[in-house]
Amino acid sequence: MDRYLITGFSGFVSRHFLEYLEILQSPVSILGIDIFTPDFGSDGMNYVQVDFQKMDLLDREGIEKIISQFQPNYILHLASYSSVAFSWENPVKSFQNNTNIFLNVLEAVHSVNPAIRILSVGSSEEYGALAGGNAIFREEDALHPVSPYAVARVSQEMLSKVYAKGYGLDIVMTRSFNHIGPGQKEIFVISSFAKRLVEMKKRGDSSPKLMTGDISLIRDFVDVRDVVRAYDGLLKKGRKGEIYNVCGGVGHPLRELVQQMASILDMEVLTEVDERLIRPNDNKVIIGSNEKIKRDIGWTPEIPLRRSLEDVINFWNRQ
């Protein structure tokens, strides 16, 4: 029976990951760890058995003890303070809770059992400033991180490579692009837009107006349910020491997503930029190529953007 240790367990990605494993209908044992207690478990699931332990990955000895006791064959490392905006406000915390926590995980695996396969989840933000034109980021491209968060993620990835090469640790890495899907926290842009649109719709505002940051930004969205399928595939079939984009392969301006959501809600909405929401030095365009992950593990995104947006709106409608 496969044993997964999942860090950053209380987030929406691991919730969807459990649902994906349940669909696979093969018994698995999960140990989730997080500083926050999750509001979900494996109730009603037949194949997935979940335990949860509250802990801070900055506690190096704690993580080592957990790995030693649970003896996972897979570690899905989701833990991250993954907000760019937060990293500008709290760069030190952002760094500690991305890079330093991951280094603790690596050290613990190195000392307990170097054969454990680790999926180190990274971010499309690592690519950073685009040299010019309409390039699509490939895994071999140079990285030009432009925020403290992005630097922390690049550092995490470089550490993965160092431990894979220097100690033979069995690590696969991702650069995961913008997630979309039901259950995402509203600190993330699409979830935040969806929630506010749903509220305006329910209130019946006569001339609804959405305050936004820079919605000319172009991002590559991938549904969280496609993401978790990619993660399990990479844990099982990804090539050791390799980096994989997890992305849709198509770019959409944020403005377009706002308009699609308005259309789903059958409303017309105006947008206005709040200067306070503009971040220093933001990347204009982030689009990825998913050729490599297609080629190596046969993964391809399956959920169309429209369906993702509908599900996000339905999620907020139910709240």
Next chain:
Amino acid sequence: MDRYLITGFSGFVSRHFLEYLEILQSPVSILGIDIFTPDFGSDGMNYVQVDFQKMDLLDREGIEKIISQFQPNYILHLASYSSVAFSWENPVKSFQNNTNIFLNVLEAVHSVNPAIRILSVGSSEEYGALAGGNAIFREEDALHPVSPYAVARVSQEMLSKVYAKGYGLDIVMTRSFNHIGPGQKEIFVISSFAKRLVEMKKRGDSSPKLMTGDISLIRDFVDVRDVVRAYDGLLKKGRKGEIYNVCGGVGHPLRELVQQMASILDMEVLTEVDERLIRPNDNKVIIGSNEKIKRDIGWTPEIPLRRSLEDVINFWNRQ
């Protein structure tokens, strides 16, 4: 009067930096900070006035207070746990005492006075694994760090760029190659070899044998007295946001330096490899180009290797 804040003050680089400033014969005020108390000061100097304050750069508020009180126009950031070997043994500490301390300095400067010019000292180890052949590293080359220390240094540099671009901080960066010169701690390879050769010579060993790590490694050595002249030049004339190699531009196998030192001491020495001194995944060749620093600030190394080695040997002879 120029005011320099020097971090990592108790090391041999800042001692030589003070001596260089004294030669310039222009009054300067220095505040040195370090976790270790230096065994030198400005006694006997006419132009350089030194204060020292013991502190840990992991103390974010402490560093902010010091910058706020001292109001430097220059920060020379020398603080680093700069041993590759140490970083394999203590990766977490290495990371904290390279990257995290520097992030605290950046945050403090950002909040106190973004106009302070910072010299962020980095390392040739950042270049890492050479793709092939006898390449000479240039500043624009891709980085492939292969040790936790190297990753920490790349992270420091990426953070410098992010703060320079995102907040307009006035940062110049170096990638400094292997230092050589009198007063260097014996945890560094040449200093260690020199000390042991001097000891063998003094004891009059009949068939002296030096235990070494991999002495086929090729490194680019630059005398610390040339280094400090480069650092002052970069603080005063380096281009904002730019990275500069500080190096000799020539590679020497460590074996050659051992033999040169033996010849200076008029002795014959055998070497033997101690496997415990072989580090995982070490870079075979690290040679830099110093074209950029020559072009931008007119710096060029002046002290020949032979003279550096003689001075290192004289240093240990006097101990």
